[in-house]
Each structure stands twice: as C-alpha cells, then as structure tokens.
Amino acid sequence: METENSNLTNSQIREWWSERRLLYNFGLVVSGISAFILYVILGVTLIMPHDPEFELTLLPIILQGIGYIIMMLFANLFYNLGLIADLDTNKENLMIVRRRIFNIIFWLPVSSPFLVPLMIVISYFLNFY
Known part of the structure; x- marks a missing residue:
C-alpha cells in the first residue's frame, strides 16, 4: 500500500530521487x-497591436x-531540496510523503515560466482594455 513504510535505505532514497x-x-x-510560445502568441495578439515597442x-x-538555461541550473539545485526534505x-519513510514532496518540487518550477504569459494578460487588461 502507498501509505505504508517503504523500508528504503538512504542510498535507495537518493537513487529514487536521482x-x-x-x-x-x-518538465x-x-x-x-x-510558456515561451504562449508568450509570443499573447504578446503578438494582445500587446503588439497597442504598443509598437513590443517586438520579437x-x-x-x-x-x-540563455536566461532560461541558467534558471534550469538553479531549478536543479532546488531539486536537491526534495531529497533533503x-x-x-519523512522519518517514517512513507512513499506517499516522498511522492508529495516530489510533486511540490516538480510543479513549483515547472509552472513558474507561465507567470510571464500571465503578466502579458495582466498588462493587457491594465493598459489597453
């Protein structure tokens, strides 16, 4: 059962994360x-018709x-926090806890690039709508 003790050693836990x-x-x-494709689509359709300074x-x-590659390097450092956490x-060595930690460590940086297209939409509504 998923909630039961997984009896993994520290080495096996490291391997699980690896x-x-x-x-x-x-991801x-x-x-x-x-997120970049969405940024381009939203920028061209929402911002460009109203702001000639918006260009690609x-x-x-x-x-x-290059900036995103650097962000990915930092995200991989962040990934190590999952193993540490x-x-x-996870003193009871529960697999469900391990998976929940992984989901948090995965979805936080994977969803963060979508903040840029969200800012395009917010900018449109604040400035041009």
Missing part, C-alpha cells in the same frame, strides 16, 4: 518552450533562452 531528475528536467524544458527579435529570444522530514 531516477526522477530526467523527468524533472524534461522544465517542455514548460519553458510552452532574435537577440532577445536568444538572451531569454525527504531524508529530514
């Missing part, structure tokens, strides 16, 4: 690309990509 890092990074890449050129796109707080 096995999910690829999924974590895949970061997919969310970053998806190659240099800012490249700089945003698991080892320090």
Whole structure:
C-alpha cells in the first residue's frame, strides 16, 4: 500500500530521487518552450497591436533562452531540496510523503515560466482594455 513504510535505505532514497531528475528536467524544458510560445502568441495578439515597442527579435529570444538555461541550473539545485526534505522530514519513510514532496518540487518550477504569459494578460487588461 502507498501509505505504508517503504523500508528504503538512504542510498535507495537518493537513487529514487536521482531516477526522477530526467523527468524533472524534461518538465522544465517542455514548460519553458510552452510558456515561451504562449508568450509570443499573447504578446503578438494582445500587446503588439497597442504598443509598437513590443517586438520579437532574435537577440532577445536568444538572451531569454540563455536566461532560461541558467534558471534550469538553479531549478536543479532546488531539486536537491526534495531529497533533503525527504531524508529530514519523512522519518517514517512513507512513499506517499516522498511522492508529495516530489510533486511540490516538480510543479513549483515547472509552472513558474507561465507567470510571464500571465503578466502579458495582466498588462493587457491594465493598459489597453
């Protein structure tokens, strides 16, 4: 049963977290690309008709990509907090607690790139609607 003690050793817990890092990074890449596409669509349809200074050129796109790669490096440091939280707080070694920690550590940085398109929508309603 999921709520029962998983009887994993510290080494096995580290391995459990390590096995999910690829999924974590895949989620970061997919969310970053998806959020950027949404940013472009919303920017072009909502902001560009009202603000001629809004533009999409190659240099800012490249700089945003580099910035996102740097953010992914920090997100991977953040991922380590999941292992630390698991080892320090999951004293009963419950798999359900481990999965909940993983879900928090996964969804927080994976959803954060969507704050930029959200700011486009908020900007539109505050400035042009």
